[in-house]
Amino acid sequence: MKPLLRVIAGAGVLALGASLAGCSSAGPAGNADGESYNIVFLAASSQNGYSQAVYEGIETRAAELSAELGITITTKIQDGQFDANTQLSQMQNAGTTGQADGIIVVPNDGPGLAAAFPLGNDVPVATVLNPIGPDIEKMEQQTDGVISTVASPPSIGATGQAEQAVEYCKDIDPCKLGLLAGLLNSPLDVARVDAWHQVLDKHKNITIVGTVEGAYDRDKSLTAVSNLLQGNKDINGILSNADQQTMGAQIALEDAGIDPSTVFLTGGGGTKEAVEAVRAGTWSNGYLNYPVTMGGKALEQIVNQLRGEPVEAVVDADSLGDFGPFITQKDLLEHPDYTGEWNG
Template sequence: MSGTPLLLRRGVAAAAAAALGLALAACNSDVSQVNSGASEAPSGKTGPVKIALLASSSQNGFNKAVYDGAVAKAKELGDVEVTIFDGKFDSQTQFNQVQNVASQGTYDGIVLVPNDNVGIAAAIPAAAQAKIPVVTTLFPVGPKLTELTPQVDGVVSTVAADTEENSKKLAEGVVEYCRDKDPCKVAILIGQLQFPFDNLRNKAYRSVLDPHKNIKVVATGQGNYDRDTSLKAMQNILQANPDLDVVLSNADQQTIGAQVALESAGMDLSKMYVTGGGGSQEAVKQVRAGKWAADQIDFPNSMGKAALEQVVNAVRGKPVTPVVDADTLGPVPVIVTKEVLDQHPGFKGEWAD
């Protein structure tokens, strides 16, 4: 998952698209208050602190790593309790969770891994009114997809990276690989184009690839951040395009599924240019083995630690960092190749699919 938008999804509920429309409509009226920095923190609480971690899906490996990082940081800080909520990869479910947490009076702060980062913004004012600070991870919350500085009152910090820029970096590796190939046939495997960040990623890829006349994007499949869905999508792509040169994927789960389809078709991945996104332990193994050419790395465990620290700071009235660049939280650069990993033999990835 990269991202990452990313958002890492094993499945997207059918109601998500409808919920997105409802949330966006609400967002137009409720996200009129824009910040130039962090929201004003509470005066400072003493005693136990309870944090609600609203996962996009509690069953997802990436989200579990965010939670594990938050729990580890809570133990380090002391007198902090973290409770995870399952967003079920459903926009409306998570929207309701924000409002419920805001109204219950049980929790002092929220760490959010958003499903729909634009639509969820309409729920945040309820938390702000209840003086419950929100820290968003992986994606910013609000209408501006590339703006990491908190945009909505109630969001005090964003722990994320520049998804658009990182997507372009991943696509630049494709351009280099394709330099002497004409045509160079590319299949893009994206999560779900209905989601803002997946659409942003796809546009970023195309902005890099399309100016090169030798590069032909022959298919775009939607993998839903799921192995089986991606396997089927790649099988369908291969029926019409059996001579692919490149698979440009934004999520490790998708690439793992695509790999099964490619190898079953007798293709040698080491001679292709295959990418993933998310930095899972399996992805790191595949890049080290030379089967995947590159992977875009995320550090979800470290993101969970950073997000928990910022939200507890806000609750306790301590200084809050409005933007934490997630790309700086790990020991390797955002795009890794076998050569890069050879220089970091101890790096294994922060999460298991």
């Protein structure tokens, strides 16, 4: 594997997420006294481990580029609180008040966030994890002002998970599966759940016993799956789109007296905990993601745009690792040094 960036302690990120008061209000940078850029990161939630990892990548790459190019790049984070309206307001403010030279965002609602454009000061925006515009599956530019999308179509990961579940279930009839989504009203998660159904519903031996919401949180997922298991102790597997949720599902299974290694269990995100769970055989497989690297790539595109350098309009998130993005125990035994980029 290529070298991985250090994951920042969550407390430091949260402290920065509390306020944007220190961000310059003097307007776009690139001043006569030297090249300097203020970059605002709009987190889906500053308390979410994935957003924290993206911000770590932004901070690390900002420091590297500042040293390499002899410029000054400052970064700030805002908390989107997993709320589409909050983030829409933050985008409008950051893009029109002169506080930002560039914006990086992990959207809570990519289609809805397009309403913020065009931004008043023509500030370039890079988006991570999902696009900004009406089509959640289209990575190419849909909205003027969004100069780069660092992501992959959500249906790709979800389809791969479902196909692996079908393979697991091929000799089980009925094969009872639970679906553990992040936020059931999020366009990103709607697309993932739809992709799961597109594959699973074609197989008569597979029964979906319930779809529950984990909110990208271990404890909430533990509660949701515990409730699901009350009437489904004979469950054969759980599909989850987030590793934090899968960890909660694992605990729920164990609390119910079910060995998680005896059911199909998968996650998404590539956390260090998930990598170890797949390596140990506790989970059937995992879907790797590289949020630290993705944050760094997004920062690169913003700086390139501001400096008049070439910009990658689409950075395929699934291509950022040396193997995967789907991993099994066998894959990880062949890559014993791989640990994952972040803590969930």
